[in-house]
Amino acid sequence: MRIIFGLVLIVGVALAGFAVHMTRGYLSTYQAELDREKAMRSSSVQTEEIFVLTQRVTYGEQILPDMVKKVRWPVEAIPEAPFQTEEQLFPEGPEVPRSALRTIEPMEPLMLSKVTGAGEVAGVASRLSKGMRAFAVRVDVTTGVSGLLRPGDRVDIYWTGRLPGGQTETTKLIQSSMPLVAVDQSADEERQSSVIARTVTVEATPIEVAALATAQSSGRLSLALVGHNDDTVSASVEIDKKTLLGIEEEQFVEAPREEVCSVRTRKGGEIIVTQIPCTN
Structure with missing residues (x-):
């Protein structure tokens, strides 16, 4: 009986040790999975919903409600002034659509710079x-x-x-x-x-x-x-x-007039003018 009891005790201790070992392995694997999930969450890309087109439209075409849908877009890559709500895209209701100011491809974000105002047609006034x-x-x-x-x-x-x-x-x-x-x-x-x-x-x-x-x-x-x-x-x-x-404008400079000195003498009824050197 003592031999049987001893064998049972040894087998029980062995099984307990094996169970402890398996439990530690399971806990280690579970903790590793938790750590990996936390790391993935910390490095995940943040996104927000914006409107994109589901089909190609060209200049002047109207953008109707059944031509758009919402998709999640990386926050760091969201373009300037996108439409994120239906109230922004159709402020006067779905029956008053906007028009495209340029060609917009499928899955391209809808932006304020690419469309007219609600109910407006594409033209010069919408671009001013x-x-x-x-x-x-x-x-x-x-x-x-x-x-x-x-x-x-x-x-x-x-x-x-x-x-x-x-x-x-x-x-x-x-x-x-x-x-x-x-x-x-x-x-x-x-x-x-x-x-x-x-x-x-x-x-x-x-x-x-x-x-x-x-x-x-x-x-x-x-x-x-x-x-x-x-x-x-x-x-x-x-x-x-x-x-x-390369023509330079000509400038005319008036030459100085030479000073003339004279002496007038009268001989009878005649006046005689005689030039003399100027002494001043």
Whole structure:
């Protein structure tokens, strides 16, 4: 009996030790999983819901409620002024949609800069900033950069005419880096065809509008295209024909008159004038 009892005791101790070992292994594995989950949570990307399009739309098309949906977007990659609520996207209700100001691809975030106001159609008025005005400038193949202008480009505007009292024509830079909002009757930035425009419309302040109107009525306006990445500020530019050809203006200096001294004598009824050296 003692032998059997001893064997049972030994087997029981062995089983208890094995159970303790298995429990420790299980607890270690469980703790490792907890630590890994905590690490994953700490390094997870924070997201927020924004509206995206479910289909492609082009310039001028309306954006209807069944064309959008919400998706989770990384917070660090959210663009400026996205639509995050239905009240923002359709402030006057789903029956008053916005229109696209450019081509928007599927799953592309909807942003305030890509669409018009609620109920507005895509056009020049929707592209004007607050306090700005649209002014049309007459151009042709030479003054309009040979049909290469597109809405969204920036141009320098030069005036050519005669200054008051001037004898020759002068060309002067009057406005620098003005944004174009339309070419002829189109405000579509993605128009691919090149056309010889008859008018281009620039965005300007009321004072700039007055200056351009005066310049257009008193001379000729020409445009120069500004590069997209060019942020330099153009200095004052004014050139006339003499400056262009390097002709210096002649200055006439009147030669001093030679002083003449004389003596008058009378002989009878005749007066005789005799020149003499000046003694002063």
